[in-house]
Amino acid sequence: MSGSPITALFDRTRAENRAALVGYLPAGFPSKELSIAAIETMVEAGVDLVEVGLPYSDPVMDGPTIQAAADRALEAGTRIADVIEIAGRSAATGAPTVIMTYWNPVERYGVDRFAAELAAAGGAGLITPDMIPDEAEEWMAASTAHGLDRVFLVAPSSSDERLAMTADAASGFIYATAVMGVTGQREQTSSLAPELVARLRKVTDKPVGVGLGVSNGAQAHEVAAFADAVIVGSALVRCLLDAPDPDSGLDALRRLVTDLRAGVER
């Protein structure tokens, strides 16, 4: 997978001796056009890799912030075709872009069709929070056929055996969930994350991103000390959820990303 835009990104950030900053926003929230504007703002302000969330009716891994945003995106009529288009617009900024999606929408759309359309739009792969490699035969085939990266999650509860198996099946990077819990901001960074990353390093050379709970530059800096990528989601979504109007939401987003980027570079 040496040709992957994600692999190229991590080659670059490793050369720059810093962690990559990964930003998540749900597609279609608060509207299709505004979600594109928000992604562009995020990239301009320093996000290296974009996770476009596919809004889903039953997001069991997500806390209230992301579920609220996903519900609004669905109410606004966001469809899978829109999400793929938004991912394409995101990729056009130059930042490698993946879609983060629960599995059922992909299966319903058609795994190969989804992969083909995402690849054609310029997308780099999928993050699949409820799809483990054990069940991923069809996705392994489709991602290989269309040159997409497959980012699987690992958790503090994962056995060493499962870490190795998951790292082997993954490409692009491995998503290490820093806590046992759902997405959302937390006051302190996880004490479990450094140990999880250390366990992963013993079984893989692939880049490791750490997510769940990071919401400011200081936390990003802490995580950047031991991870290849710092993943931020709910805190970015919060900027848009809390904003009285779109422009102030984008301003808040820009300020937060600037702070986070400074955190991963310090």
Place this chain on the structure above:
Amino acid sequence: MTSPVPDASGHFGRFGGRFMPEALIAPLDEITQAWQEAQDDPAFTAELDRMLREYANVPSPLYEAHRFSEAAGARILLKREDLNHTGAHKIRNVIGQALLAKRIGKPRCIAETGAGQHGVASATACAYLDLECTVYMGEVDTERQALNVARMRMLGAEVVPVTTGSRTLKDAINEALRDWVASVDTTHYLFGTAAGPHPFPAMVRELTRGIGDEARAQCLELTGRLPDAAVACVGGGSNAIGLFTGFVADADVRLVGVEAGGDGVETGRHAATITGGSVGVLHGARSYLLQDEDGQTLESHSISAGLDYPGVGPEHAYLAQTGRAEYRPATDAQAMAAFELLCKTEGIIPAIESAHALAGALTLAEELGPDATILVNLSGRGDKDVHTAAQYFGLIEEPVVLDEGTEE
């Protein structure tokens, strides 16, 4: 007789499996292993049998419903799960899982509930076995079923109204899963039906299969032969899988699952997941579900709260695909007609869930004729449904607070 499914990774053919966050795989593995060891441990199985016998009033009787049979035009046998403690088959599953939680050293259980029946059963089992209990219930359902909320609290459980999504059963499951991923060191998820990720479908089947095993022996004793058909309602599918498992190997016994047809499958307002849904992934397993073109879960509709769920257990999907069982819908109107018939011919008020099975049996009786013997699982009693039924039949004008009973 052991069932050949699921395989070691929890698949029933292409159905089942584990579509879950990686964080929950280790706990699911822990439960799988503990459950396997418990089943092989005579001390555990003897303790469970004793509790079911002494506390839950199991085995439940098989009852020949003479007057209902006359009206139906076939011989109808009722498996009286409505006479169990807490009024439904659910107690079998919760006692088993709560005892397993004790065994693996988890002091706390969480559960989801729709109408409140699995929640009440869970609260009951946790009180009985000295476990802490938290029940997630959609806010809409807490309003519709206020008395069951009170009942759970009386039994010492914490009830958490869920305000996300459609604020009903599926969202209660989502919220319970979110709790579980953050609390799994101390907490067992006491899942309420034969769905969800492996090992829940198989474990719940084994805990409810007493329904079918008992009924098979009771039927042989009563009639000298096996029934021509075994009929049960299907929401998530725990009572049906419990009944069917006893007869799966008896090729001559037709297995009929009756789904909630709501206003009619053709109207789109129903909960007939196998009849009117399509294959997909929800709550950890591949099965049938109600979904739109993009794989978003659709809301289900049924007069029966216990059947009002847009998914179904994966083994039912498998039995449907292999043709071993057949699934057909009964509308709200058909179920309520059967409900009324049982009340007036037998003096038994069934759960509206179970009335769907009765409606299926009435249709089947017409098809099979007077020589047929049809076994119906009367999965729960209808005290909880008195209010709904009274409104449906126009027996009262003002809402009354009367409630008891069961879920699917």
